[in-house]
């Protein structure tokens with residue numbers, strides 16, 4: 048097998064495998080090194096298996112609402128093992144799909160752990176020994192893993208990371224979720240829907256803290272309506288673990304809020320307090336690569352400052368999203384092939400949370416736009432005034448848009464409600480095409496669709512909404 052390449056990519060997550068495929072499409076000799084699983088966290092332990100499990104929860108929820116639709120469903124229940132089996136099966140299917148795509152595009156795959164031994168030199172430790180590879184260009188795409196806070200470390204029994212939560216040893220009865228970012232809220236939504244008494248603790252002053260404050264508030268109302276307890280501006284200081292008590296283990300959490308500590312007992316804790324980049328063991332220090340809080344520092348083109356060495360995806364910093372990783376992969380591969388490229392702009396990347404109701408957003412929040420000194424026009428449209436939402440039985444939610452008052456630039460869009468993770472891309476395309484309020488107002492939206500709310504929210508920003 049050849050050991051010299053134009054491009055070697057380390058890590059076959061969405062950033063890495065897409066970079067390798069795009070490089071190969073452009074005629075470069077490409078290899079990818081992966082130590083664990085093709086598809087990375089995204090396909091194996093992240094985006095895809097969580098969405099498979101959330102789909103089961105969504106159907107379970109709808110089955111309980113059968114009567115609302117004139118239907119009968121009796122003896123509704125679930126089999127958690129079967130839910131997990133389906134999720135793992137889908138992850139496996141997509142993992143082999145990545146293998147097939149790499150083969151089809153003639154990307155050489157090395158299964159092993161890679162180190163950058165020197166500039167342009169990659170050592171791969173495989174089951175059979177160490178293999179030395181060379182390449183003019185090396186792309187680091189080693190991703191990230193769950194952050195562990197001292198005292199709150201996962202043990203796989205009482206305290207879980209996302210990996211344990213995707214392969215649960217049991218159905219939690221009393222669940223504490225630490226952290227209300229997308230990952231924490233998705234698991235809270237899943238287990239709460241299946242019947243776990245769920246408490247979410249968030250250190251910042253609101254859940255889903257990166258979202259627009261109005262959307263966070265609506266999410267809070269919806270989750271509380273579903274029986275979740277949300278404790279904001281609070282910190283889990285300590286977990287007392289008692290694995291053997293009366294057959295089932297218990298964890299007592301010390302939760303500090305406003306200077307007072309309250310103790311609450313759970314049978315399961317999910318720690319979702321962020322991620323750390325996989326920077327270790329790659330030889331980066333010796334190469335002089337700058338690392339800031341576990342992430343490789345790059346410029347807007349993912350260049351590390353070491354010639355021919357790039358870093359993409361979760362390893363290279365926020366937003367920690369698969370579509371950001373894969374887009375950076377394409378950009379870097381094209382740049383290496385000599386094409387003119389555009390840097391990936393984080394503000395143009397939509398964030399989606401697949402809880403119930405869903406949350407999706409792109410660009411500036413209202414507070415962020417004001418803080419940036421922009422004069423803005425804000426439009427809103429509620430789900431309860433949209434025909435399709437009512438027909439679907441999904442009349443809870445809001446679409447909110449923020450425009451620059453002077454130029455009509457669409458600064459941000461924020462949504463909560465059914466299928467908003469599918470809708471948001473309409474505004475992303477609009478922003479990419481530098482659309483203004485005029486273009487959006489002149490666009491004809493099909494009826495009846497949820498997308499009509501995207502039109503009406505724009506009209507509302509200019510005092511022209513028809514149906515509200």
Ligand SMILES: Cc1cc2nc3c(=O)[nH]c(=O)nc-3n(C[C@H](O)[C@H](O)[C@H](O)COP(=O)(O)OP(=O)(O)OC[C@H]3O[C@@H](n4cnc5c(N)ncnc54)[C@H](O)[C@@H]3O)c2cc1C
Nearest residue numbers: 058060061062082087088089093161190360361367368369
């Ligand atoms: C529970 C959960 C849900 C998520 N849901 C979503 C979602 O809905 N949408 C979304 O956009 N994002 C989601 N994410 C985030 C998403 O998974 C990541 O942003 C994405 O996987 C990052 O891609 P990547 O290519 O940078 O790295 P990764 O997917 O982490 O892949 C990195 C790969 O590098 C390999 N590797 C590491 N070190 C080495 C080495 N030395 N040698 C060889 N191989 C190595 C690893 O084994 C891994 O396979 C979720 C994450 C989690 C945990």
